[in-house]
Amino acid sequence: MKLSWREIKPGAVITESGSSRNLRTGDWRSERPIMDKEKCNKCGMCYIFCPEGTIKETEEGYFEVDLYYCKGCGICAHECPQGAIKMVLEV
Amino acid sequence: MKRVALEGTVAVAEAVRQANVDVIAAYPITPQSHIVERLSEIVASGELDAEFVPVESEHTALSVCIGASACGARAFTATSGPGLALMAEMVFVASSMRLPMVMVLCNRSLSAPLSIWNDHSDAMLVRDSGWIQVFVNNAQEAYDHVFLGYRIGEDHRVLIPYMIHMDGFFLTHAIEPVELVDQEVVDKFLPHYQPLYRLDPSNPITMGAFVMPDQYAEVKKAQDEALKASYQVIVEVWEKWGELTGRFYRPVEGFYLEDAEYAFLSVGSYGDVAQEAVDFLRGKGRKVGLLKLRLWRPFPFEELRKALKGVKALLVIDRAICPGGPGGPVALEVRSAFYNMDGPRVVDFIVGIAGRDTTPEDYVKMFEMAPEFLEKGSEEYIFYGVKE
Numbered sequence: 001m002k003l004s005w006r007e008i009k010p011g012a013v014i015t016e017s018g019s020s021r022n023l024r025t026g027d028w029r030s031e032r033p034i035m036d037k038e039k040c041n042k043c044g045m046c047y048i049f050c051p052e053g054t055i056k057e058t059e060e061g062y063f064e065v066d067l068y069y070c071k072g073c074g075i076c077a078h079e080c081p082q083g084a085i086k087m088v089l090e091v
Numbered sequence: 092m093k094r095v096a097l098e099g100t101v102a103v104a105e106a107v108r109q110a111n112v113d114v115i116a117a118y119p120i121t122p123q124s125h126i127v128e129r130l131s132e133i134v135a136s137g138e139l140d141a142e143f144v145p146v147e148s149e150h151t152a153l154s155v156c157i158g159a160s161a162c163g164a165r166a167f168t169a170t171s172g173p174g175l176a177l178m179a180e181m182v183f184v185a186s187s188m189r190l191p192m193v194m195v196l197c198n199r200s201l202s203a204p205l206s207i208w209n210d211h212s213d214a215m216l217v218r219d220s221g222w223i224q225v226f227v228n229n230a231q232e233a234y235d236h237v238f239l240g241y242r243i244g245e246d247h248r249v250l251i252p253y254m255i256h257m258d259g260f261f262l263t264h265a266i267e268p269v270e271l272v273d274q275e276v277v278d279k280f281l282p283h284y285q286p287l288y289r290l291d292p293s294n295p296i297t298m299g300a301f302v303m304p305d306q307y308a309e310v311k312k313a314q315d316e317a318l319k320a321s322y323q324v325i326v327e328v329w330e331k332w333g334e335l336t337g338r339f340y341r342p343v344e345g346f347y348l349e350d351a352e353y354a355f356l357s358v359g360s361y362g363d364v365a366q367e368a369v370d371f372l373r374g375k376g377r378k379v380g381l382l383k384l385r386l387w388r389p390f391p392f393e394e395l396r397k398a399l400k401g402v403k404a405l406l407v408i409d410r411a412i413c414p415g416g417p418g419g420p421v422a423l424e425v426r427s428a429f430y431n432m433d434g435p436r437v438v439d440f441i442v443g444i445a446g447r448d449t450t451p452e453d454y455v456k457m458f459e460m461a462p463e464f465l466e467k468g469s470e471e472y473i474f475y476g477v478k479e
Contacts, residue, residue, distance in 0.1 A: 011188040
């Protein structure tokens, strides 16, 4: 965002609803989750535990991470009962 | 217009009733309690159709007012000293979210030692909170400024909450003559609040959102500019009130300043006592005047400089201390106003801490003490009357 102070609405009110979708929280990530399809048994625990709702089920029943929003917290990797998710440093 | 004898707190409650406030949230604390007690009676008896929220703390009191104002309601709260300290986080939130409301701060010293009495240590705690802040001299002014606070704060050119500093006990508990404004006049002066933005499920918006460092500075700059720009609206609305009621308020008010060599500068109820002393000294032929500083934020730099033109020495009456700092907070402000300019020398008296009695005779004494300090050229404050 590049608003001048003159363009800021009183109280920095946001009049467009749902605008947080535009915020690329993936920028904050220092580690990204890598899913191993070989180990995954499609249980969906990663989907349930993701605090940001960035994990979606694919047509084949696997799960994938939307890296535009994933902050790299690692909860999915911690919770995965199969050890199918690894956190890898962003470079 | 009806002239009646009212306790200061009751006058404030009466103004809140007449201002047709929608939501009142406050927690009792001396010396503010009579305001909220009286308002609970007014709401319970059906004299005012408002939500009275008996909250569990001052932090919640102001949080309720913030929520109410965000929904487009007219909100009111009042507190004192330690209650304000507990409320402090939300004081900054209310102004930064640009939510109009009125708070009466019945000034009381901060603990410790525990004290229920009056000084301005609480006022200075929220000096930089971004509210419009006025100090009133008497119950009439406290009553009037409730209406003025809503009218100014709710103006779309302003959208800033309004804090009325009212000296605890001296003004809250004294019974004074107050001229009540007719309801028709109030209703015309203060129509229903039309918010610029409000929380409404059918038209969702976000208030108080998280802001990253790349825009936080712009939000703060906009807020500061809005507070400075509110000055014009404040003066304009005060003038309009004067036309309606005959009571004209100015950001600063001078007495005998035209030919004064010395002048007292005072905020709050001490102004009326200082006036007695100035009358006495004038009777003795001394060239002394008085300046009452009413508008504390936005600070009236120009009016202050204009009013004090030609004054050689200014005796500032401070009611709070800046421990480890440059003296009293009012003197600090006044010195800044004249920095690098041809202004008066400042003698800074710290007076009446925790409500210690300050009589007209004390002002005469301070007047007599001043030349010695001016001669010494000391920039240090004088803790008046402190036992050595």
